Amino acid sequence: MAGRIRDDDIALVRERTRIDEVISQYVTLRPAGAGSLKGLCPFHDEKSPSFNVRPQIGYAHCFGCGVGGDAIWFIQEIEGLSFVEAMERLAARAGIQLRYADGAAPDRRQPGTRARLIEAHKAAAEFYAEQLHTSPDAGQGRSFLAERGFDREAAEQFGVGFAPRGPLALLSHLRARGFSDEELNTAGLVASGARGHYDRFRGRLVWPIRELSGDVVGFGARRLFEDDRIEAKYLNTPETPIYHKSQLLYGVDLARREIARRSQAVVVEGYTDVMACHLAGVPTAVATCGTAFGEDHARVLRRLLLDHEQFRGEVIFTFDGDEAGQRAAMRAFEGDQQFVSQTYVAVEQSGLDPCDLRLKHGDAAVRDLVARRVPLYRFVLGNILTRYDLDRADGRVDALRATAPLVGSVRDKAKVGAYARELAGMLGMEIEEVRAEVRRAMNASANGGAGQPGRGSAPVRAAEVSQPARVPATPLPDPADPRLWVERELFKLVIQSPTLVGPEFDALDDDDFTHPAYAALRQSVAAAGGAGTSAGGDAWVSAVGDRTPDDGLRSLVTALAVEPLRAAGGPDARYADSLLARVRELSVSRLIADVKSRLQRTNPVDQTDAYNKMFGELVALEQHRRALRERAVGGLA
Template sequence: MAGRINEEDIAKVRETARIDDVIGTYVTLRNAGGGNMKGLCPFHDEKSPSFNVTPSRGMYHCFGCGAGGDVIKFVMEMDGLGFSETVERLAEKVGIALRYEEGTGPSRSSGGPQRPRLVEAHKIAAAYYADQLATPEAMTARQFLDTRGFDKDAAAHFGVGFSPRGGSDLTKHLKQLGFSDAELVTAGLAGDNNRGLYDRFRGRLMWPIRDSSGDVIGFGARRIFDDDRIEAKYLNTSETPIYKKSQVLYGIDLARREIATASQAVIVEGYTDVMAAHLAGVKTAVATCGTAFGDDHARVIRRLLQDHDEFRGEVIFTFDGDAAGQKAAMRAFEGDQNFAGQTYVAVAAAGLDPCDLRLQHGDAAVRDLVASRVPLYRFVLGNVVQRYDLDRADGRIDALREAAKLVTAIRDRSKVDAFARELAGMLGIDPNDVQREVRRAASRGNDTASGGRAAPAPAPAESLGMPDPRDPRFLLERETLKLVVQYPQVIAAVLKEVGPEDFTHPAYRAVWAVVTLAGGPPTVEDASWGARLQANSVDERVHSLLTALSVEPIRTAKAPDAAYASVHANRLREVTVMRQIADLKSKLQRTNPIDDQLEYNRMFGDLVALEQHRRMLREAALDAT
């Protein structure tokens, strides 16, 4: 039976799997200077990016929530994997053959199927379905694709396939390849009716659903046969350990980089709409999988857009022009607060979805649809106003009252007055009357909100025992430790006199203890230094602080050299000596030289020595500048 993964191989995976590439499949990262990259944190919701990645040291840290670590920890946290599973997954992606202390293959947990097995089963299933699309039985499926404007190449590009009608064809195929009944049921690929396993999807057109890294994690299945006993037009994979429909977007693997580049995401309603949009040149299109667009979907999009107050993207929803489409627009408007950038709606004049629009009017019509988008708030206001008879005074008043509530919900407060004037034009009411009603609606909303529970404010860093990185009292300590963590070989030679007493903040002193425990900073470049520090930080708060110190930029425009390190080490020691001098002077003032002349003389001699040492440290720091 396989045992632990060889430690050298773990280190090799950590060094080879580029942290910016791995994190970049979940978060859009942009250069932040000094070799750092920055994006929106995937571990908490934020409007301004505080998530930092330093590829040169293979570390990440969020200055908002404190999450941090290396590439292995990131994947563990994002995908809910164990340590060994994560190492195995990363090793497979970067082409490293792992060695085990006992045996030659990966271990299998007795706790049931795990992600690597479930992903592998889906990968094989996707290839199997794609092959089945070419069989005579799949003629109806191919005809359906043809009527929707998708040829063989389009089907291959999106991995579209066909599930045979036999009932257990895929199950038998996977079991022959060594997958257990429990794995297939947990994966959502098979069901169990007490007479044995059966295929979850039978006689349907199949779309593989991939996560942002390209792993197949589920399927969407469309009904194509009239005698299908399941009448639902679409079936989707049920919730599994790897498939969470509230977080899954079809096409995200293909659109991810385009979304980041264009700072635009187009939300369509179905699999064929995604295909049509991409083939028409709108390669930022994605769709939800059998569920409404929700808060978790918004977080995924925001991280890829890097949608924040300083760098705003745009999100474009395409809805059908019917009542269901208007209802979907209202839901999207309710979630508009999730975005910092502008939200839009694109609705074809005849109410056609992107797939039908492409069929009837060509690729250019799909591109024009996206280009002709209108702000979401305007679309929603228009829908509200249309429901009332504006030829009647009471109709106009009722429309005003409902629309005013929507205006108060608009995220950008500086635009409320402009929107109120626009509403006045829609209704034919004096703008001053509209603005008064908007203010009344806002007041009623605030009164209602004040009766509810307010979200607790984040606790200050100090209350958690963690230092504020901007606190001027500890800047010298922090900068010195950043050098120790990031450039140990540069500062090692000047740390001989530095000790725990030089760090006045308990958290920084704890970091220094970890440095000491790790054997002190190496004098030559050592790729394993960061990992050794992390391994010796058993306290989660210290671990978080270490990751912060490893990614936070050094406070100099150029790469730190020996002189820069010397200045900080000597000034750190000088500050400590100054504290000792102050303490000694205070004690001297409290000592009567007549009553205890020997002690007084000893302390006076110590004071002279400390003053000389302080001057020496000051001169050393000045010489280095």
């Protein structure tokens, strides 16, 4: 096959790629015991982390949605790449030069492919960055940055560039680099009209918008010149195969490590605000890209924060103090249910945004703005109360009715009482009166408020509804079923440490397992060459997975590869021997039950020979079971 990567190079990439380092670019991982790591799954929305990673095995598996695989699988899924594209990315990361079976790499110049669109954006970002310092027209852009306290080093740190005023500057440059007009149009870098294709961004300061991986997928552009025919102050890349504004946060590639380390994310409103925060010592700042903060943005931050009940961080929104800022705060409060982390608001009373605040009062003022954050609920309540005359009795009652539903909707119900007391103080009303109104609001919401905006579970996406769930051909075992724990534990050893079970496992039959999935998996292990022939590792897991007959069993393989073993201090030969003995003991017990049943149906007088033969068989099986039990108890005690 043309372009097929050589098998030994695939094995080398797997060997030199640490799956935890790859996944931690997208998901914050925390230790979960027994060498495992855990985080929030990037492939479905969840409140508690169920995405497990086993670096020793080189595999990951989500026990929530059932997906899993190695580092190559993860990059394919998270970035939407083909196998070859994922291999090339990981090979470049590991410093490996791939070789192809026919001596030639596959064609990467097909328009519309993700790799091609990424290449075009990388070339465009380099072109814009160079133009900022060389183009005669870029003086206005350099002045814009300088007036806001950003020097050349800052511009280079954030990749800021300048789009020349001519309609064909970028187009001509990228044509010379071998890109076609059609693929540049698909990428959103150029637009088309009656006279053909032309640059989408012209005479503007541009900021590259990157994914978590660091790849440029779009741009944000600010108006500089009065004669710009497009009056909008900011333009963004349109929706493309690689640019989805509802899922992108500007600066997240620079902030992701600090967000994970500090368990804090600061959401600002503009590109220059992100720059100002990072330069002032708030490296957790990010901004949306031409759209309001929404559910998909929240999911990105939750994965980086490892936002769950046992490990809470904080999300800090910065809003202007004007009416638009207050509306933004209300939208953020409506989406507050998406976070387990505490949400805050940082508002500068003078109305300055972080960029202007840094310019006027220095870096310390920006850090102080974030430090003086207030809980989001308190900010929202305060804004609502300003609409009412609290000096009048009817005004206080109306204000209570307006704010009680917000207090009752606070996610952490243990805090509702404290918030009600605080609201009573703000209103100047008796605490019992406020508590009664909050209870009424909570009851009304429980009885008919399932559709309250921003509250309750997140809506199901259309893609999740239109695609029917695949039912595996083989039913999967319940991992919590106590009757199956020995079989499951043995298969975890087979997948994770095959050398410990070796040929003795290979001697087992399908009948030694009670669940059809484990019987089928035994066949997959045999088809992969048997546990006695493997030294383990990700290649072994892949070999077993490749020989499983359906998606359900493949999911079981990845689950077993990452699920921690019960052995205290790690498994050893004694523990493996005990599991093997216990599985055999249970199998012999089933044979004993079968022989006893036949004995009960046999007449010892009329069928003496048969009866005596079965009785002798029963005695031998009982002796064998006792010996196996002694073996099993020794290592599982």
